Amino acid sequence: MSSFFITCAIDYANGDPHLGHALEKIGADAIARAHRQLGDDVWFLIGMDEHGQKVAQTAEAAGVAPQQFVDGVAERFTAMWATLGISHDQFMRTSHAAHHAAVTALLERIFAETPDAFYERSYTGEYCVGCESFKQAADLHEGRCALHPTRTLEAVTERNWFFRLSAYTERLKAHFAAHPEFLQPAHRRNEILSLLEQGLEDISASRARIAWGVPFPRPISTGETQTTYVWFDALPNYWTAQFFPGSRAPWPASVHVVGKDITRFHTVIWPAMLMAAGLPLPAQVWAHGFITLGGERFSKSAGVKLELSEAIARLGPDAFRYYLLRDIPFDGDGAFSWERFEAVYTAELANGLGNLASRTTAMVEKYCDGVVPAGARTAEDAADLADYAEARAALDGSNGYPLHEALAAIVRTIGRANQAIQDAKPWVLAKDPANRPELERVLASLVRQLARQAVYLAPFMPGKAEALWTALGGPGTAAATAFATADALDCTGWRVTKGEGLFPRPEPTTAP
RNA sequence: GGCUGGGUAGCUCAGCCGGUUAGAGCACGGCACUCAUAAUGCCGGGGUCGCGGGUUCGAGUCCCGCCCCAGCUACCA
Numbered sequence: 001m002s003s004f005f006i007t008c009a010i011d012y013a014n015g016d017p018h019l020g021h022a023l024e025k026i027g028a029d030a031i032a033r034a035h036r037q038l039g040d041d042v043w044f045l046i047g048m049d050e051h052g053q054k055v056a057q058t059a060e061a062a063g064v065a066p067q068q069f070v071d072g073v074a075e076r077f078t079a080m081w082a083t084l085g086i087s088h089d090q091f092m093r094t095s096h097a098a099h100h101a102a103v104t105a106l107l108e109r110i111f112a113e114t115p116d117a118f119y120e121r122s123y124t125g126e127y128c129v130g131c132e133s134f135k136q137a138a139d140l141h142e143g144r145c146a147l148h149p150t151r152t153l154e155a156v157t158e159r160n161w162f163f164r165l166s167a168y169t170e171r172l173k174a175h176f177a178a179h180p181e182f183l184q185p186a187h188r189r190n191e192i193l194s195l196l197e198q199g200l201e202d203i204s205a206s207r208a209r210i211a212w213g214v215p216f217p218r219p220i221s222t223g224e225t226q227t228t229y230v231w232f233d234a235l236p237n238y239w240t241a242q243f244f245p246g247s248r249a250p251w252p253a254s255v256h257v258v259g260k261d262i263t264r265f266h267t268v269i270w271p272a273m274l275m276a277a278g279l280p281l282p283a284q285v286w287a288h289g290f291i292t293l294g295g296e297r298f299s300k301s302a303g304v305k306l307e308l309s310e311a312i313a314r315l316g317p318d319a320f321r322y323y324l325l326r327d328i329p330f331d332g333d334g335a336f337s338w339e340r341f342e343a344v345y346t347a348e349l350a351n352g353l354g355n356l357a358s359r360t361t362a363m364v365e366k367y368c369d370g371v372v373p374a375g376a377r378t379a380e381d382a383a384d385l386a387d388y389a390e391a392r393a394a395l396d397g398s399n400g401y402p403l404h405e406a407l408a409a410i411v412r413t414i415g416r417a418n419q420a421i422q423d424a425k426p427w428v429l430a431k432d433p434a435n436r437p438e439l440e441r442v443l444a445s446l447v448r449q450l451a452r453q454a455v456y457l458a459p460f461m462p463g464k465a466e467a468l469w470t471a472l473g474g475p476g477t478a479a480a481t482a483f484a485t486a487d488a489l490d491c492t493g494w495r496v497t498k499g500e501g502l503f504p505r506p507e508p509t510t511a512p
Numbered sequence: 513g514g515c516u517g518g519g520u521a522g523c524u525c526a527g528c529c530g531g532u533u534a535g536a537g538c539a540c541g542g543c544a545c546u547c548a549u550a551a552u553g554c555c556g557g558g559g560u561c562g563c564g565g566g567u568u569c570g571a572g573u574c575c576c577g578c579c580c581c582a583g584c585u586a587c588c589a
Contacts, residue, residue, distance in 0.1 A: 012589045052589060134587090165586095187517065191584045194515060203587055230589060264586060327524085333582085340524090340538095347538070351551055359548030366547075411537090422553040427546070501549045 003250050004040035006032050007238050009258045009266075010049040010094065013073040014058055017080045019291050019306055019336060020259070026321045027288055027330050028257040029086045030403055033459035034395040037483050043249050045241050046081070047092035048074050049234045056212040066212045070095055080308065084317050085462050090249060092241045094214075094233060102240030103214045103233055106277055107205075111218070113278040118161050118205060120220055127156035159220050161206040163232070168272035169200045175271065181284055183267045184400035185331040188260060188287040192267050203269065205232050235270045239279065253282040255397060263287040286401050289333040291324070306336065314338075315506060318461035319345050322407070325460055330403040342506055352414045353453065354503035357468055359421065360446045361498040367430050367439060372473070374492040375444025380420050384413045384449060385487055391456055392483060403460075410456050417449040447472060447491045454478040455486035464502060471499055 008028045011021050025046060032044040050070040059069035074093055081088065092099065110117050125134035134156070173196050176182060176189065183189040206216040206226035213227040220226060238256065242249040258266050266285045274281050293306055312320045323341045326348070328334030364370060387409040393399060394406035424442040429435040451472055458465035458478040469478035473494035 010589095014589075049589065054589065187583080190516060194584075195586070197515095198585080201586075229587075231587070234589070260583080262589090264584090265589095268586080329525095334524095343538070350549060355549055355551045357548095359551080361548095363547050408537090415537095418552055421547070422545080425545085425547090430547085498548095503549080505549055505551090 001039055001041045003043070003254070004032075004035045005043045005250050005253045005255075006035070006045070007241075007253050007256050008046040009256070009262060010047040010092070010234060010237050011077060012052075012055075013048045013050040013070045013077075014054050016073070017077050017308060019293070019308060019311070021077075022080070022084060022308060023291050023324055023328065024257060024259060024288060025081060025086050026084060026324055027401070027403055029084075029088070030321070030325060030459040031255070031257065031395065031397075031401055033087060033462065033479065034406075034483075037455070037458065037479070037481070038392070038396060039482055039484070043090070044088045045090045045092060045238065045249055045253075046086070046088045047090070047237060047241070048077060048094065049230075049237070050074070050093055050095040051213040051233055052230060053210050053212070056210075067095060083309070083312060084321065087462070090241055090244065090247055092237055092244060094237055096244065098244045099237065099240045100214050102243040103228060103236055104217045105243075106236050106239065106273075107217050107228070107232060109278070110273070110276045114276040117164050117167075117276040118218075119164065120159055121162045121202075122157055122159050123204060124155060124157040126153040158208045159222065160204045160208070160226065160229075161216055161218075161220065162202045163205045163273070163276075165200045165203050165269065165272050168275055169196055171275055172196055172200075172268060172271060175281065182281075183263065183285050183287070185287065185402075188263050192264060195264065195268065200268065200272075203231060204229050231265065231269050232273070235265060235273065238270075238282070239274075252280040255284040255286055255401075256282050257286050257288065257401075260287045260289055284397065288330050288401075289328070291328055292333060292335045293337075311336075311341075315341070315345050316463075318464040319349060319503065322349065322461050325403045326407040326411075328404070330401055345503065346505065348411055348414070349503040350501075350505045352411070352418070353457075353468075354501050356414055356417050356421075356446075357450055357471060357502050358498065360417075360443070360450055361471055361496045363426050364443055364447065364496045365498055367426065368443060370496050372447045372491045372494040372496060373440035373444050374490075375441040377448075378420075378441065378445040380416055380445055380449060383416060384452060387412050388452065388456060388483070388487060395459070407460060410453060413449060413453060417446055420449075421446065444491065447494065447496070448489055451489050451491050451494075452486045455481045455483065455489075468502055470497075471502070472496055 006028060008024055011017070028044070028046070032042050036042050048070070050066075050073075055070060056066050059066040062069060070093070078091060081091075127134050173193075176193060176196070180189070183192060205228065206220070207229050208224065208226050210227045210229075214233050216226045216228045238253050239251055241247055242251055256266050263285065271281050314320075323344050324336075327340055327344055328336075364372060391406040391409040394402045394409070420442070424438075426439055426442050429439040429442070450468065451474055454465045454468040454472065454474065455478050457468075458481075462479060465478045472491065473496050474481070474491070
């Protein structure tokens, strides 16, 4: 049993969870669950980034202390993840004392391992008093802050700790060359490679004006103690997580699941920090895409609104998970629409899998008193196994994590089963006792197909997969059944129950 | 502006190193069936493969030019 440590990017505690946050968690959860069924010893880490100027300002605006504010945000995030069935083993928060101590330890470790990694430098930037932060040229409109156009920007100089990122350009290039799997999908790797070609600039590691954060362990030459800047506070969470009480997070991580917008931080800055600290690098970074809504991108600055709880309530959390992972390519962008959601649900879940389960269990009850007969393996079994091999290849990390391809392969097995019924016509076979062996062979094959679907869909729809497994009378749980076990499954003697439909057809309500 | 990747049926996309009548799913139309959630299966209509040149016996598939779209072009977590 090999160890598999998967992480999500920690979410910034500046607002409530939205569709963009959910996509990443759902995708990573499917990967984590799949690896449990592949036989790995999985540790799944998610959490929150709770420090920084924006959080402090938002808390102040709300009239509460920063800690109190982030406590509330964290509660809403964890409640959402519970609703969606996210199976994380650890929820880390950067405001936790264990994180503070570990960040401090990491910085000291860098000072010890690479004495010249940090140095002091004066930084002069355009400072907006309204925002209480420095502005980059790109943030300016006609020389003024876009958010506070009535105020003039001040040229402010401060001394900070800087990290010698530029010194790692060659080592990073070498790492990318030696480990082509380090960053996937491939088009993201190309972007980073071109960035490395341009050469890297040093980055600041501490800030004077930010109070809400981890104190940088060494004062600057004036004696002033500054606050650790975001790179050195947030990115290390993957490593500091192991020092939380009860954690078994094994460093290095197997894969960091992150959004394409922060690929650079995870494949350049973070690895350079680890190199400076003399620590091993994560094996892989997977950059997923974004969901758009009405043509607009979901992000923290969301002008786009979609009530997550409403979307989940519409057809249930399992259907929501399925729709997102099936219809949004996990290596690129995709659009959310209520029409597509209902179309995919109706076609593939209600009419496809749900009806397949319904007609199969009905026939086993009607023709075999509900007990699955014995039956030799069929051409459908063989064809399914080829599809499941493809599904596994999309889940085991060997080609990144194109989850939509895994689901596409599973969907093919549903179509195959429905076609097999049509071809074999069990209701005709049942009329003549002479056809009994053939009837049993067909029904046994169908139950095997459904059982495998339950097992392979468990990472994507944990609730519905279990309901299907139960309806088939499978032993234990679908989630506890390894993929390899499913491939060789024999369902003889299982007792099926038809029960209610797995995926009831949606009410013909009008979508908003 | 530069770099990268794209523009193929109403929609989402496959089409590898050029080669018979350009494919899939969804949607749409017709037929069949009744085990099933008015579900399923079969058949069918539908595309000047972004535009214009070129190479070739032959080009969505290679070359050149142009138009359009997306991503990246680092201190926002």
